[in-house]
Amino acid sequence: DTAVSQTPKYLVTQMGNDKSIKCEQNLGHDTMYWYKQDSKKFLKIMFSYNNKELIINETVPNRFSPKSPDKAHLNLHINSLELGDSAVYFCASSQGTGFDSPLHFGNGTRLTVT
Protein backbone atom coordinates (compact mmCIF):
# COMPACT_ATOMS: atom_id res chain seq x y z
CA ASP A 1 0.00 0.00 0.00
CA THR A 2 2.80 2.38 -1.00
CA ALA A 3 1.52 5.96 -0.94
CA VAL A 4 3.64 7.36 -3.79
CA SER A 5 5.10 4.80 -6.13
CA GLN A 6 7.48 5.36 -9.01
CA THR A 7 8.58 3.00 -11.74
CA PRO A 8 11.16 2.02 -12.63
CA LYS A 9 13.46 2.22 -9.62
CA TYR A 10 16.55 2.12 -11.83
CA LEU A 11 16.85 3.17 -15.45
CA VAL A 12 20.04 2.81 -17.46
CA THR A 13 19.99 4.03 -21.03
CA GLN A 14 22.12 5.50 -23.77
CA MET A 15 22.39 9.08 -24.91
CA GLY A 16 19.80 10.09 -27.43
CA ASN A 17 17.14 7.65 -26.24
CA ASP A 18 13.67 8.60 -25.07
CA LYS A 19 12.45 7.29 -21.72
CA SER A 20 9.53 7.68 -19.34
CA ILE A 21 9.17 7.49 -15.57
CA LYS A 22 5.77 6.80 -14.09
CA CYS A 23 4.36 7.99 -10.80
CA GLU A 24 1.15 7.12 -9.01
CA GLN A 25 -0.20 8.22 -5.65
CA ASN A 26 -3.04 6.59 -3.73
CA LEU A 27 -3.40 9.33 -1.13
CA GLY A 28 -6.15 11.20 -2.91
CA HIS A 29 -3.94 14.28 -3.16
CA ASP A 30 -4.64 17.08 -5.61
CA THR A 31 -1.06 18.16 -6.27
CA MET A 32 1.88 16.22 -7.68
CA TYR A 33 5.49 17.15 -8.35
CA TRP A 34 8.68 16.08 -10.03
CA TYR A 35 11.98 16.84 -8.33
CA LYS A 36 15.50 16.21 -9.58
CA GLN A 37 18.32 15.32 -7.18
CA ASP A 38 21.75 15.72 -8.71
CA SER A 39 25.00 13.97 -7.84
CA LYS A 40 25.68 16.52 -5.09
CA LYS A 41 22.33 15.74 -3.48
CA PHE A 42 20.80 19.09 -4.42
CA LEU A 43 17.06 18.64 -4.77
CA LYS A 44 15.29 20.97 -7.15
CA ILE A 45 11.68 21.18 -8.26
CA MET A 46 10.98 20.64 -11.94
CA PHE A 47 7.21 20.61 -12.32
CA SER A 48 4.04 20.71 -10.29
CA TYR A 49 0.49 19.80 -11.27
CA ASN A 50 -2.66 20.64 -9.37
CA ASN A 51 -5.80 18.82 -10.46
CA LYS A 52 -4.07 17.93 -13.72
CA GLU A 53 -3.15 21.55 -14.42
CA LEU A 54 0.49 22.62 -14.66
CA ILE A 55 1.20 25.21 -11.95
CA ILE A 56 4.98 25.14 -11.62
CA ASN A 57 7.32 24.80 -14.56
CA GLU A 58 10.88 25.58 -13.60
CA THR A 59 13.65 26.25 -16.05
CA VAL A 60 13.83 22.76 -17.42
CA PRO A 61 14.83 21.82 -20.98
CA ASN A 62 11.80 21.21 -23.15
CA ARG A 63 13.09 17.68 -23.68
CA PHE A 64 11.35 17.03 -20.36
CA SER A 65 7.59 16.79 -20.66
CA PRO A 66 5.29 15.92 -17.77
CA LYS A 67 1.93 14.32 -18.40
CA SER A 68 -0.90 14.05 -15.90
CA PRO A 69 -3.67 11.79 -17.23
CA ASP A 70 -5.55 12.08 -13.93
CA LYS A 71 -5.03 13.44 -10.42
CA ALA A 72 -3.40 10.24 -9.23
CA HIS A 73 -0.75 10.02 -11.94
CA LEU A 74 2.09 12.23 -13.09
CA ASN A 75 4.48 10.79 -15.62
CA LEU A 76 7.74 12.28 -16.84
CA HIS A 77 8.88 11.77 -20.40
CA ILE A 78 12.40 12.66 -21.43
CA ASN A 79 13.44 12.97 -25.06
CA SER A 80 16.96 12.79 -26.47
CA LEU A 81 18.59 11.91 -23.18
CA GLU A 82 21.91 13.56 -22.35
CA LEU A 83 24.68 12.62 -19.92
CA GLY A 84 23.71 15.54 -17.69
CA ASP A 85 20.26 14.08 -17.19
CA SER A 86 21.75 11.39 -14.96
CA ALA A 87 20.23 11.97 -11.53
CA VAL A 88 17.65 10.64 -9.13
CA TYR A 89 14.15 11.81 -9.99
CA PHE A 90 11.59 12.00 -7.21
CA CYS A 91 7.86 12.19 -7.55
CA ALA A 92 5.92 13.75 -4.69
CA SER A 93 2.36 14.67 -3.83
CA SER A 94 0.51 16.90 -1.40
CA GLN A 95 -3.11 17.58 -0.55
CA GLY A 96 -3.00 21.23 -1.51
CA THR A 97 -0.56 23.74 -2.92
CA GLY A 98 0.20 25.55 0.32
CA PHE A 99 3.16 24.90 2.57
CA ASP A 100 0.89 23.54 5.28
CA SER A 101 0.35 20.49 3.08
CA PRO A 102 3.35 18.22 3.62
CA LEU A 103 5.05 16.60 0.67
CA HIS A 104 4.94 12.82 0.37
CA PHE A 105 7.83 11.53 -1.71
CA GLY A 106 8.25 8.38 -3.74
CA ASN A 107 11.43 6.34 -3.40
CA GLY A 108 13.01 7.82 -6.48
CA THR A 109 14.13 6.66 -9.91
CA ARG A 110 17.87 6.57 -10.47
CA LEU A 111 18.49 7.46 -14.11
CA THR A 112 21.90 6.73 -15.58
CA VAL A 113 22.66 7.92 -19.08
CA THR A 114 25.72 6.38 -20.72
Next chain:
Amino acid sequence: AQSVTQPDIHITVSEGASLELRCNYSYGATPYLFWYVQSPGQGLQLLLKYFSGDTLVQGIKGFEAEFKRSQSSFNLRKPSVHWSDAAEYFCAVGAKGSARQLTFGSGTQLTVLP
Protein backbone atom coordinates in the same frame (compact mmCIF):
# COMPACT_ATOMS: atom_id res chain seq x y z
CA ALA B 1 15.31 34.52 -3.79
CA GLN B 2 15.68 32.32 -0.76
CA SER B 3 18.64 30.03 -0.13
CA VAL B 4 19.64 27.37 2.38
CA THR B 5 23.08 26.39 3.64
CA GLN B 6 23.90 23.23 5.52
CA PRO B 7 27.54 23.75 6.53
CA ASP B 8 28.22 20.15 7.53
CA ILE B 9 28.41 17.65 4.69
CA HIS B 10 28.98 14.68 6.99
CA ILE B 11 28.59 14.20 10.75
CA THR B 12 29.48 11.15 12.80
CA VAL B 13 28.13 10.56 16.29
CA SER B 14 28.06 7.63 18.66
CA GLU B 15 24.78 5.97 19.48
CA GLY B 16 23.24 7.62 22.53
CA ALA B 17 25.08 10.90 21.98
CA SER B 18 23.29 14.16 21.31
CA LEU B 19 23.02 15.57 17.81
CA GLU B 20 22.77 19.00 16.27
CA LEU B 21 22.58 19.57 12.53
CA ARG B 22 23.02 23.12 11.33
CA CYS B 23 20.89 25.00 8.84
CA ASN B 24 21.15 28.64 7.83
CA TYR B 25 18.75 30.33 5.48
CA SER B 26 18.64 33.55 3.55
CA TYR B 27 15.31 35.25 3.06
CA GLY B 28 14.02 38.77 3.62
CA ALA B 29 10.97 37.89 5.70
CA THR B 30 9.92 35.04 7.96
CA PRO B 31 10.13 31.90 5.90
CA TYR B 32 8.52 28.52 6.13
CA LEU B 33 11.21 26.12 7.38
CA PHE B 34 11.37 22.35 7.13
CA TRP B 35 13.59 19.40 7.95
CA TYR B 36 13.37 16.24 5.89
CA VAL B 37 15.14 12.90 6.31
CA GLN B 38 16.13 10.56 3.50
CA SER B 39 17.06 6.97 4.30
CA PRO B 40 19.08 5.03 1.70
CA GLY B 41 16.98 4.16 -1.32
CA GLN B 42 14.00 6.02 0.05
CA GLY B 43 12.23 9.26 -0.63
CA LEU B 44 12.28 12.21 1.73
CA GLN B 45 10.14 12.17 4.85
CA LEU B 46 9.07 15.29 6.72
CA LEU B 47 10.50 15.47 10.25
CA LEU B 48 9.14 18.83 11.31
CA LYS B 49 8.22 22.30 10.12
CA TYR B 50 8.09 25.88 11.36
CA PHE B 51 5.60 28.43 10.13
CA SER B 52 5.11 30.84 13.02
CA GLY B 53 4.61 30.97 16.78
CA ASP B 54 6.73 28.99 19.22
CA THR B 55 10.26 28.97 17.88
CA LEU B 56 10.98 25.49 19.25
CA VAL B 57 9.15 22.88 17.21
CA GLN B 58 8.82 19.20 17.91
CA GLY B 59 8.85 16.60 15.18
CA ILE B 60 8.66 12.89 14.68
CA LYS B 61 11.23 10.37 15.92
CA GLY B 62 12.22 12.55 18.86
CA PHE B 63 13.65 15.40 16.77
CA GLU B 64 13.22 19.09 17.51
CA ALA B 65 14.39 22.28 15.83
CA GLU B 66 14.73 25.86 16.96
CA PHE B 67 14.12 28.89 14.77
CA LYS B 68 16.46 31.76 15.59
CA ARG B 69 15.62 34.82 13.56
CA SER B 70 18.68 36.77 14.72
CA GLN B 71 20.97 34.03 13.42
CA SER B 72 18.87 33.05 10.39
CA SER B 73 19.15 29.49 11.62
CA PHE B 74 16.92 26.47 12.05
CA ASN B 75 19.10 23.80 13.63
CA LEU B 76 17.87 20.26 14.15
CA ARG B 77 18.54 18.50 17.44
CA LYS B 78 18.05 15.16 19.09
CA PRO B 79 19.09 14.40 22.69
CA SER B 80 20.03 10.77 22.10
CA VAL B 81 20.74 9.35 18.68
CA HIS B 82 19.70 5.83 17.67
CA TRP B 83 21.45 3.71 15.04
CA SER B 84 18.30 3.95 12.89
CA ASP B 85 18.79 7.72 12.64
CA ALA B 86 21.66 7.22 10.19
CA ALA B 87 20.44 8.94 7.04
CA GLU B 88 20.71 12.11 4.98
CA TYR B 89 19.05 15.19 6.45
CA PHE B 90 17.79 18.10 4.39
CA CYS B 91 16.79 21.54 5.51
CA ALA B 92 14.40 23.43 3.26
CA VAL B 93 12.93 26.92 3.11
CA GLY B 94 9.78 28.15 1.45
CA ALA B 95 9.06 31.78 0.77
CA LYS B 96 5.63 33.10 1.63
CA GLY B 97 3.71 34.07 -1.44
CA SER B 98 5.71 31.85 -3.74
CA ALA B 99 4.05 29.25 -5.89
CA ARG B 100 4.66 26.44 -3.43
CA GLN B 101 8.36 26.10 -4.15
CA LEU B 102 10.81 24.78 -1.60
CA THR B 103 14.52 25.45 -1.73
CA PHE B 104 16.49 22.57 -0.29
CA GLY B 105 19.94 22.56 1.24
CA SER B 106 22.59 20.17 0.03
CA GLY B 107 22.05 17.80 2.92
CA THR B 108 24.03 16.46 5.88
CA GLN B 109 24.93 12.78 5.95
CA LEU B 110 24.66 11.36 9.48
CA THR B 111 26.66 8.29 10.46
CA VAL B 112 25.92 6.64 13.81
CA LEU B 113 28.65 4.56 15.44
CA PRO B 114 27.66 1.63 17.68
